[in-house]
Structure formats: structure tokens, C-alpha cells
Amino acid sequence: MSKFHITTTVNGEAVEYLCDPKQTLLDVLRDELNLTGSKEGCSSGDCGACSVTLDGRLVCSCLVLGVEMQGRSVETIENMAQGEKLHPLQQKFLEAAALQCGFCTPGFLVAAKALLEKNPNPTESEARYWLAGNLCRCTGYDKIIRAVLETAADMRGSK
Amino acid sequence: MAGYEDKSFKWIGTRPVRPDGVDKVTGRANYGADMKLPGQLTGRILRSPHAHAKILSIDTSKAEKLPGVKAVITGKDFPEMHNGVLPGDEGVNFHYLSCNIMARNKVLYDGHAVAAVAAASAAIAEEALALIEVKYEVLPHVIDVDLALKPGAPLLHDDIFTTGVTPKPEKPSNTVQRIQMQLGDPDAAFKDADVVVERSFKTKAVHQGYIEPHAVVAEWSEDGQCRIWCSSQGHFMVRTLTARLLQMEVAQVRVIPAEIGGGFGGKTIIFIEPTAVLLARKAKRPVRIVMSRDEVFRGTGPAPGTSIDVKIGAKKDGMLVAATGEFRYQAGAFPGSPVGAACMAAFGPYALSHVRVVGYEAVTNRPLCYSYRAPGAPLSSFAVESVMDEIAQKLNLDPMDLRIKNGSKEGTQMVYGPKLKAVGNLECLKAIQNHPINKIPLGPNQGRGLAAGFWFNLGGQSSAVVNIAEDGTANIMTGSPDIGGSRASMALMAAEVLGIDYSKVRPIVGDTSAVGFCEITHGSRVTFATGMAIIQAAEDVVLQCRQRVAKMWEVDVEAVKWEDGHARPAGANAGDQKPLSLAQIAAKAARTGGPLVGSAAINAGGPGPAFGVHICDVEVDPETGHVTVLRYVAAQDAGKAIHPSYVEGQIQGGVAQGVGWALNEEYIYGEDGRLQNSGFLDYRIPVASDLPMIDAIILEVPNPGHPFGVRGVGEVPIVPPLGAIANAVARATGARMTDLPLTPPKIRAAIDAKK
Amino acid sequence: MAHIVLGDEFGRQFTGGQTHFDLDVRDVRHLIRTLEGMFPGIGEQLEAGAIAIDNEIIPDPWLNPIQPNSEVFFLPPIKGGK
Ligand code: FES
Ligand code: FES
Numbered sequence: 001m002s003k004f005h006i007t008t009t010v011n012g013e014a015v016e017y018l019c020d021p022k023q024t025l026l027d028v029l030r031d032e033l034n035l036t037g038s039k040e041g042c043s044s045g046d047c048g049a050c051s052v053t054l055d056g057r058l059v060c061s062c063l064v065l066g067v068e069m070q071g072r073s074v075e076t077i078e079n080m081a082q083g084e085k086l087h088p089l090q091q092k093f094l095e096a097a098a099l100q101c102g103f104c105t106p107g108f109l110v111a112a113k114a115l116l117e118k119n120p121n122p123t124e125s126e127a128r129y130w131l132a133g134n135l136c137r138c139t140g141y142d143k144i145i146r147a148v149l150e151t152a153a154d155m156r157g158s159k
Numbered sequence: 160m161a162g163y164e165d166k167s168f169k170w171i172g173t174r175p176v177r178p179d180g181v182d183k184v185t186g187r188a189n190y191g192a193d194m195k196l197p198g199q200l201t202g203r204i205l206r207s208p209h210a211h212a213k214i215l216s217i218d219t220s221k222a223e224k225l226p227g228v229k230a231v232i233t234g235k236d237f238p239e240m241h242n243g244v245l246p247g248d249e250g251v252n253f254h255y256l257s258c259n260i261m262a263r264n265k266v267l268y269d270g271h272a273v274a275a276v277a278a279a280s281a282a283i284a285e286e287a288l289a290l291i292e293v294k295y296e297v298l299p300h301v302i303d304v305d306l307a308l309k310p311g312a313p314l315l316h317d318d319i320f321t322t323g324v325t326p327k328p329e330k331p332s333n334t335v336q337r338i339q340m341q342l343g344d345p346d347a348a349f350k351d352a353d354v355v356v357e358r359s360f361k362t363k364a365v366h367q368g369y370i371e372p373h374a375v376v377a378e379w380s381e382d383g384q385c386r387i388w389c390s391s392q393g394h395f396m397v398r399t400l401t402a403r404l405l406q407m408e409v410a411q412v413r414v415i416p417a418e419i420g421g422g423f424g425g426k427t428i429i430f431i432e433p434t435a436v437l438l439a440r441k442a443k444r445p446v447r448i449v450m451s452r453d454e455v456f457r458g459t460g461p462a463p464g465t466s467i468d469v470k471i472g473a474k475k476d477g478m479l480v481a482a483t484g485e486f487r488y489q490a491g492a493f494p495g496s497p498v499g500a501a502c503m504a505a506f507g508p509y510a511l512s513h514v515r516v517v518g519y520e521a522v523t524n525r526p527l528c529y530s531y532r533a534p535g536a537p538l539s540s541f542a543v544e545s546v547m548d549e550i551a552q553k554l555n556l557d558p559m560d561l562r563i564k565n566g567s568k569e570g571t572q573m574v575y576g577p578k579l580k581a582v583g584n585l586e587c588l589k590a591i592q593n594h595p596i597n598k599i600p601l602g603p604n605q606g607r608g609l610a611a612g613f614w615f616n617l618g619g620q621s622s623a624v625v626n627i628a629e630d631g632t633a634n635i636m637t638g639s640p641d642i643g644g645s646r647a648s649m650a651l652m653a654a655e656v657l658g659i660d661y662s663k664v665r666p667i668v669g670d671t672s673a674v675g676f677c678e679i680t681h682g683s684r685v686t687f688a689t690g691m692a693i694i695q696a697a698e699d700v701v702l703q704c705r706q707r708v709a710k711m712w713e714v715d716v717e718a719v720k721w722e723d724g725h726a727r728p729a730g731a732n733a734g735d736q737k738p739l740s741l742a743q744i745a746a747k748a749a750r751t752g753g754p755l756v757g758s759a760a761i762n763a764g765g766p767g768p769a770f771g772v773h774i775c776d777v778e779v780d781p782e783t784g785h786v787t788v789l790r791y792v793a794a795q796d797a798g799k800a801i802h803p804s805y806v807e808g809q810i811q812g813g814v815a816q817g818v819g820w821a822l823n824e825e826y827i828y829g830e831d832g833r834l835q836n837s838g839f840l841d842y843r844i845p846v847a848s849d850l851p852m853i854d855a856i857i858l859e860v861p862n863p864g865h866p867f868g869v870r871g872v873g874e875v876p877i878v879p880p881l882g883a884i885a886n887a888v889a890r891a892t893g894a895r896m897t898d899l900p901l902t903p904p905k906i907r908a909a910i911d912a913k914k
Numbered sequence: 915m916a917h918i919v920l921g922d923e924f925g926r927q928f929t930g931g932q933t934h935f936d937l938d939v940r941d942v943r944h945l946i947r948t949l950e951g952m953f954p955g956i957g958e959q960l961e962a963g964a965i966a967i968d969n970e971i972i973p974d975p976w977l978n979p980i981q982p983n984s985e986v987f988f989l990p991p992i993k994g995g996k
Contacts, residue, residue, distance in 0.1 A: 020280075020282060022282055027281075030192075030193075034195070035186075036186070036189070036192075036193040037185070037186015037187065038186070039190065039192075039370075039371070039420070040192065040372070040449075041370040041371065041372070041420075041452065041839075042452040042838065042839050043451065043452065044452065044838055044839070044840065046452075046838060046839035046840050047370055047452075047839055049370055076186070077185065077186035078185070078186050080185070080186075081185055086181070086184065086185070090184040090185065093180075093184050094176045094177070094180040094181065094184060095176060096804075097174065097177070097644070097802075097804035097805060097807075097808055099180070099183055099184070100421075100642075100643040100644060100805070100808050100809075100812065101369070101370075101371070101418075101419060101420045101421045101422075101642060101643065102179075102183030102184075102188055102418065102420070103190060103369075103370045103371045103418075103420025103421060104370050104420075105183050105184055106184075106186045109184060124852075125848070127847070128847040128848040128850075129847075129848045131846075131847045131848075132846040132847050132848040132849075133846075134846075134847070135370055135839065135844060135846060136370070136847075137367075137368045137369055137370050137421050137423070137812070137815075137816065137844060138421055138643060138808070138812045139808055139811060139812050139815075140808075140811030140812045140813075140814055140815035140850060140853050141811075141815065141845075141846075141847040141850055142807075142811045142850075142852050142853045142855075143804070143807075143808060143811070144847070145847060145852070146852075244962075246958055246961070250962055322923075322927075323923050323926065323927075324926075325926050338921075338923060339922045339923070340921060340922065341922065503989075575921075575987070575989055576919055576921075576966055576987030576988075576989060577966035577969040577970075577971065577985075577987050578969045579969070580969055580970070615971070617973065618971075618973055619973045619974075620973075620974075762973060762974055763973075764970060764971065764972045764973060765970055765971070766971070864970070
């Protein structure tokens with residue numbers, strides 16, 4: 001199988017890679033670029049563990065092909081903290097114990113950040129529906145939803 | 160052991176950020192599939208498409224010739240194991256375990272592994288699988304437990320002879336065992352009952368549904384040693400089982416734990432590790448196997464489906480007089496259903512003088528049924544709690560009053576023999592009774608359901624090491640995988656005993672060559688048993704510190720006490736010495752006897768059972784049969800909550816899983832015996848929009864068997880939800896359903912049948 | 915003498931139905947040896963399970979002392995999930 005040469009932007013940096021046409025963006029991130037923060041829970045778009053933003057839009061990276069990435073821009077969990085400072089969502093997840101095993105956490109954080117960028121003041125039910133594409137089997141979602149709503153309030157307050 | 164009960168705690172019961180937290184919110188934490196070694200190959204497993212078939216031949220020659228394929232293995236590559244359980248086997252039949260990991264003469268379920276390849280890329284490995292030719296002779300199969308128990312059912316094994324029946328059967332069958340336990344004489348006692356309710360129930364197999372699929376990297380070296388990186392609920396378990404199956408010495412196998420992305424019991428046994436080792440040995444390169452979600456559903460260890468009869472008799476005033484239960488549990492393709500625990504736990508919340516439980520276990524053409532949180536108990540509890548609710552309705556009693564009247568407490572004799580020590584059952588019932596949820600009026604099509612649950616909890620073997628650095632900070636290590644925040648609990652307990660700041664304690668999970676043996680993370684045992692090892696290891700350090708300081712001060716060790724992280728004179732005769740901090744003592748360690756290292760290796764008894772009581776409100780849409788959970792409150796006795804946030808998290812997570820079990824989740828098989836819903840789209844676990852906030856109430860009735868009073872908390876929260884939801888739906892619709900899950904079509908049919 | 919209770923299972927398989935015994939035993943090891951002497955083959959089975967001595971469940975019993983007035987139950991093994 002011949003490989004494709006792709007030039008793209010990952011977390012603000014220009015990146016080149018070779019990928020075969022079957023590889024997903026998630027495969028490329030994890031296997032070719034060693035960005036293993038995005039997780040694979042299903043590879044069918046059902047769990048959200050692989051959530052990234054692609055040109056600013058929240059997507060499941062397991063549903064995007066590596067070859068589709070030419071000239072585009074992807075942001076992953078690895079770029080969420082700015083320097084030594086965690087993103088307010090990351091900080092709140094820690095303080096609110098919004099993770100247990102932590103496997104779903106990168107996906108939830110990426111998805112929640114996308115939510116708050118679009119809607120800085122979500123209701124509980126808006127947050128629950130926005131995050132309904134992210135599965136968590138450990139927490140029962142209670143502490144995750146609280147963490148997202150509290151972060152939203154904090155971020156509105158600090159603006 | 161020192162009595163800590165009366166002491167006020169500095170760290171225990173606080174909610175600091177967990178030590179492994181930052182790695183997990185930044186994506187830095189390494190799970191099973193994140194490991195990558197130089198030269199690593201991709202392993203893939205070929206699985207049976209048939210529920211039951213003889214393997215006539217396997218031809219791997221074409222796959223082997225494909226460029227990029229480095230190894231192909233089949234059942235022939237696995238050593239043959241003794242069929243039976245020998246002393247020292249810890250109850251494991253290694254023949255069955257080996258046959259489950261790679262089929263030999265027969266495949267016993269859709270998804271049973273038949274061959275594996277290691278190749279330079281995932282694409283080549285996939286291609287190679289397609290080139291392996293397996294010839295099958297398809298056999299009749301059996302999926303349902305009641306059918307499997309019947310004489311004349313398709314036979315899975317010719318070496319299973321039912322135990323627990325007399326006379327001993329001469330013919331093999333699918334019935335693995337019959338068990339029975341009894342108190343008093345229930346048959347006679349039923350005659351005194353004013354009301355008797357008897358019902359039959361059916362439940363479907365469900366999966367633990369951890370989001371992280373099983374993953375392993377194995378490396379083999381020419382001197383016969385191997386290293387395994389994997390996520391599991393017990394890397395010592397992985398080491399022992401892998402070594403035994405591959406006929407290696409245990410110390411030649413080193414298992415390095417990855418972060419684990421959920422397990423809930425499903426990662427307390429191995430499925431792919433020996434396969435990865437054999438591939439690595441053959442290929443002479445490291446091999447990584449990561450299961451797909453489809454493989455997780457088809458080829459791991461889901462919880463069994465069941466068929467249950469429960470009968471309870473009561474006096475007019477609600478006093479229970481007798482109860483019986485027959486619990487028929489699937490075992491999957493090999494023996495191992497949790498029917499024993501199910502029988503023992505079924506009536507746990509109630510004091511009964513006349514009770515009998517009977518259990519049957521039958522092998523079926525399904526993946527091996529394995530542990531899922533409080534194994535077996537949610538199902539037997541669902542049946543019992545449903546019948547209890549009906550008794551309350553028949554007698555026109557408040558379901559809470561009925562439960563409090565009959566609630567088990569200290570001194571209650573359990574059907575399995577012993578009497579309960581101090582437990583929190585009544586405390587949980589009363590906490591729910593007094594909860595404001597009871598005052599909220601219910602609207603049309605709404606119902607309120609109540610259920611109680613019981614689980615034993617386990618103790619067992621654990622080891623721990625506490626190393627004090629020269630500046631007085633501490634590294635603590637155990638061999639128990641951290642599955643839900645246990646490193647935080649370990650650090651809190653060590654900080655409490657040492658008297659130093661939580662932030663000065665760094666906990667890690669050590670690999671099998673670095674730390675002493677720890678049993679698997681199951682039975683809610685880690686905070687209890689491994690925590691006890693940490694406490695003792697920290698106490699060991701404290702004792703050493705007092706000894707060192709006694710030397711410095713030239714007094715007896717009794718004259719030195721430990722308080723707030725300092726050695727202080729215990730009384731006037733120790734002289735007028737200035738307190739010495741752990742850091743000051745550590746700085747002098749070289750001159751007073753060398754490094755400060757505390758250790759403990761224990762087999763912890765007295766885990767203390769856990770009780771939980773749940774109440775919930777649901778609304779049923781009469782048009783669609785869809786159930787919305789409006790409110791959920793769960794009260795549980797934690798003994799002592801070390802880190803309350805993670806105790807709440809365990810409760811909330813267990814509730815969510817239980818709600819899924821009650822309403823949505825089921826293994827669906829076709830007529831052909833193939834699993835039809837092996838993905839998260841069709842096997843739907845609850846998502847955020849399916850659930851309300853879950854109010855978790857922690858009660859603390861100290862466990863007399865633990866220095867801080869800790870009880871295991873991880874399992875009992877999944878026991879009551881099935882009954883609580885079913886009872887709420889029954890009250891909302893006026894129709895009692897006995898067949899889980901309560902899917903919209905079933906609910907609609909039940910509502911229609913009532914009209 | 916300590917009071918010993920076996921599950922019905924053991925009664926059927928080994929003891930001809932008797933499940934309650936009063937025995938003079940020092941510790942679990944001694945108890946299992948004593949029962950093995952009475953019912954050959956039972957010892958191995960008894961060792962596979964857990965024991966409750968005076969209502970305290972002990973996972974891998976062997977050297978645990980048994981008092982003259984103790985109550986001892988043999989339990990089937992329990993698997994956990996979390
Ligand atoms: S891995 Fe992409 S949605 Fe599950
Ligand atoms: S924390 Fe484990 S899946 Fe969400």
C-alpha cells in the first residue's frame with residue numbers, strides 16, 4: 001500500500017507525516033505523532049474518548065482519515081494547558097474529582113472546552129446533551145457535569 | 160494496632176487533588192495501549208464466527224507467507240494444562256483458562272480466539288487474519304441458561320459432572336453445580352404467612368463496559384525472561400496466570416502495570432497476555448495487542464444472565480416469616496459464574512429465621528462470564544427487592560417501614576452461617592427515610608422505587624513499602640492497581656500516620672519485580688487491605704524514627720512519642736528535648752542506622768460487609784415506554800471515608816451502571832448464536848443526558864476490623880439500582896415487570912396488557 | 915469444644931448429611947486435619963474456601979486459633995468485582 005504525504009497543523013505547529021489511506025486521524029496522532037493523550041475506546045464514533053477539534057470544530061478523531069488532514073489544523077488534549085498553567089477545566093476536574101480511571105477525561109475536557117467556547121453559560125441539560133457523545137463508565141457523570149458548570153461560572157466571573 | 164477511632168484526623172476524610180491527577184487531565188498518563196517499544200509489532204486475534212463448532216483444521220501457511228507477517232500461532236502453540244483444580248491452583252482450572260484464551264479442538268462461542276498473528280502494521284495483520292483458513296463443523300448451540308440446564312441440551316464439555324447433587328451423575332451435562340444453604344425450615348414457616356408472593360425473573364448478560372479496551376505489550380528475551388506491560392486489575396495475577404499457562408517460572412515474568420481505564424471486575428482475569436508473549440517469542444520482537452470494542456464485547460468476561468424464582472412470606476404487620484430463592488446463573492463457555500455469592504447476598508439486607516437459597520450454574524455458548532462489581536448480587540437482589548415491594552403493596556405498607564422492620568443488623572444470622580458484626584444497614588435505611596426526596600410530590604406517570612443491597616467485601620493479601628527520603632518526604636509503593644483514586648487514599652493514610660503533609664507523600668504502583676505481592680483489585684479490598692498494609696508500613700517507619708531518636712537522646716524508645724510528624728519526649732523523664740521532625744530525623748538517617756524504610760506484608764481479615772439503600776423517582780412515557788430517571792439518592796455505609804469525593808464517585812458510578820443494567824443493557828444473540836450488538840451504538844450504556852445528578856450520602860459506621868474503620872465501598876452501589884428502578888417503574892405504570900432490561904417496547908407491552 | 919458448621923454441600927459429599935460438629939481443636943489447621951481424619955478427602959475442599967471464626971471472615975485460614983467456645987463456619991469462596 002503506498003502512503004500519502006500530508007502536511008498539516010497539530011497544536012499550532014506545522015507537521016508532516018506519511019500515512020496509509022486506512023489510518024484514521026486518531027491512528028496518526030497516536031502511532032505516528034506519539035500524541036497518545038487522545039484515547040481509543042471504540043473507533044466507531046460512539047465513545048468520544050478520541051475527541052479533538054478540527055479547524056475549531058469538535059470531532060471524533062477516529063472518524064476522520066489521516067489523509068483528510070492536508071492543510072487543516074487539529075487541537076488535542078496535549079495543547080490544552082498553556083505552559084505550566086492548566087486550563088480552568090483541567091484544574092476544576094482535578095479539584096472536583098471529576099475523573100476516576102481518567103480514560104475518558106481527555107475526551108471530556110476537549111469536548112467541554114468546545115462547549116464553553118460556543119456557549120459560556122450552558123444549563124445543566126445543555127451540558128448533558130453536549131457531552132452525551134462522551135462515555136464515562138466510572139463517574140455516573142455527576143461530578144463531570146458539576147465541574148463543567150462550575151468552570152463556566154468561574155470563567156464568566158473572571159471576564 | 161493503635162486505636163485511631165477516637166482521634167480527630169488531619170488528613171483522613173479530606174478531599175485533596177489526587178497525586179496522579181495532572182497526568183490524567185493533560186493526556187500524559189500511560190494506559191495499556193499507549194506503550195510503544197522499539198521494533199514493536201502489531202498483534203491481532205482471529206475469532207470464531209460460530210457459537211459452537213468443532214475445529215477440523217487450521218491452515219496458517221498463506222498468512223505466514225504474507226510479507227510483513229512475523230509470527231502466527233494457534234492453540235497448538237500453547238502447552239497442554241492439567242484439566243482440574245490442584246492444591247495450589249487457587250481454584251483456577253488452567254486447562255479451561257488456556258482453552259478460553261486460545262481454542263483447541265472446539266470453539267465454544269462467537270468470538271472465541273482461534274489464532275493470532277504479529278505483523279509489521281495493523282493493516283498487514285488484518286490481511287493476514289483473512290488468509291488463515293479454519294474449517295469448522297458447526298454444532299448445535301445453547302445460549303439461554305434454562306435451556307442449557309435441560310437434559311438433552313447441546314453439550315459444551317464432556318468432562319463436566321454436576322457437583323452438589325446426589326447421587327453423583329454418571330453422565331456429563333452443562334450443569335456445573337448445585338448449591339444450597341438454609342436456615343430454619345422455610346417450607347413449614349410459609350404456613351404462618353398471611354401473604355406470600357412468588358415470582359420468576361429473567362435477566363440478560365451485560366458487560367462491565369470499561370471504556371479502555373484490553374491492551375498488552377509483551378517482550379521476550381533470549382534468556383527466557385519476559386516483560387509485560389498491560390492494564391489489569393492485578394499485575395501479580397497477570398504474572399502468575401501467564402507464567403503458569405506458558406510453563407515459566409513466576410519470577411521470570413515481570414509485569415509492569417499501566418494506568419487502567421476501568422475494569423469493574425472484568426480485568427481480574429487474563430485474555431490476551433499469553434498470546435502476546437507467545438507471538439513475541441516467535442517473532443523475536445515486542446508485540447502489542449489492543450482489543451477492538453467488538454472483541455471486548457465478544458471475547459472478554461461479561462456478567463451472566465439469569466433466571467430466578469423468589470418467594471417471600473409475611474405476616475399482616477409486615478414481619479417476614481420465610482423466604483426461598485432459586486438462582487440459575489449462566490457461566491459462559493467455562494465454569495465460573497458468581498452464583499455462590501449471589502445466593503449468599505440475596506437476602507443480606509433482611510433478618511430471616513427461615514430461609515433457603517439454591518443456586519445452579521450452567522455453561523452456555525457465550526463468552527466466559529466473569530466478575531462485574533459485587534458479582535452475582537445485583538441480580539439476586541433485583542428479584543428479592545421486587546418481591547419485597549410487592550409484599551409492601553399487598554399489605555398496604557410503606558416499603559421503607561417494611562424494610563426497617565425486617566432489616567438485618569449486628570447479630571443477625573446470615574444464610575451462609577456467621578452473624579453480622581457492626582453494620583450500617585438500618586442507618587442507611589433511616590438516612591433515606593429522612594431524605595427530602597420523600598416530600599417531593601409525584602406527578603402522573605411517575606413512580607418512586609426503593610431497594611436495599613448487601614455485599615461482603617474482601618480483604619486478602621497486600622504489601623506496601625514506605626521510603627523516607629533524606630529531606631523527610633515519602634515515596635510509598637503498593638502493588639495494587641489504582642482503579643478509582645486509590646493512590647490518593649494511600650497517600651492520605653500514610654500522611655495521617657507519619658504526620659506529614661499530604662503533598663509530601665508520593666504514591667506509586669510498583670511492578671511485580673519491585674514490590675511485594677498484592678492480590679487483584681477486587682472485592683472492594685484496596686482501600687481496606689492495601690490501605691492497612693500502608694498504615695502498617697508507615698507505623699513501621701514511625702517506630703524506627705522513635706528508635707533512632709531514642710538513641711540520639713540516650714533514652715528508652717518508650718520515652719519518645721510520635722505526634723504531628725515529630726518525635727517528642729513522652730514524659731518528664733525523657734528530659735527537656737526539642738521535638739525532632741521527620742525531616743530532621745531523616746537527615747541524620749545515615750548516622751543512626753541507615754535509610755528509613757518501612758514495609759508491611761499482610762493478609763487482611765475482617766473487611767466488614769457493606770450496605771447501601773437507594774431511592775429513585777422515574778417518569779414513564781406511556782406512549783413510548785421510555786423511562787426518565789428524575790431523581791436518585793443513594794446512601795451507603797463506608798465505615799470511614801478516606802477521600803469522600805472518591806467514595807461518592809464510586810457510589811455515583813455504581814448507580815449509573817445499575818441504571819443501565821435495569822433499563823438498556825443486554826447481550827442480544829441471534830438464532831445463529833452470534834452476538835448482534837457488539838458495539839457502543841447498539842449496546843447502549845447510559846450517557847450524560849440519560850441521568851440526573853446522583854445524590855450520594857456517605858454514612859460512617861466504623862468497621863471494627865480496620866484501624867481507621869474503613870469498609871470497601873466500590874461494589875455495593877451497583878446492587879440496589881436494579882431493584883430500585885424496577886420498583887419505581889412498577890409504581891409508575893401499575894405493571895410489574897420481571898424481565899430485565901426494562902426496554903421501552905417491554906414497558907409499552909406491559910402498559911397495554913393492563914388496559 | 916468449638917462448634918463447627920459445614921455447608922450442606924459438604925454434608926452431601928462427605929459426611930453423610932451431618933453438618934454440625936463439636937470438636938476439640940486448637941486452630942484451623944488442626945480442625946481441617948481432624949475433619950480429614952473423619953471424612954477422607956474433605957480437607958482439600960475445606961481449604962479451598964473461606965472460614966468465619968466467631969463471625970469474622972478470614973480469607974486464607976490456617977494458623978488462626980480456635981477458642982473452646984468458638985463458632986466456625988466454612989464458606990464457599992467469594993469473588994469480587996471492583
Ligand atoms: S474512539 Fe472515537 S469515538 Fe470512540
Ligand atoms: S473516569 Fe473512567 S471512564 Fe470516565
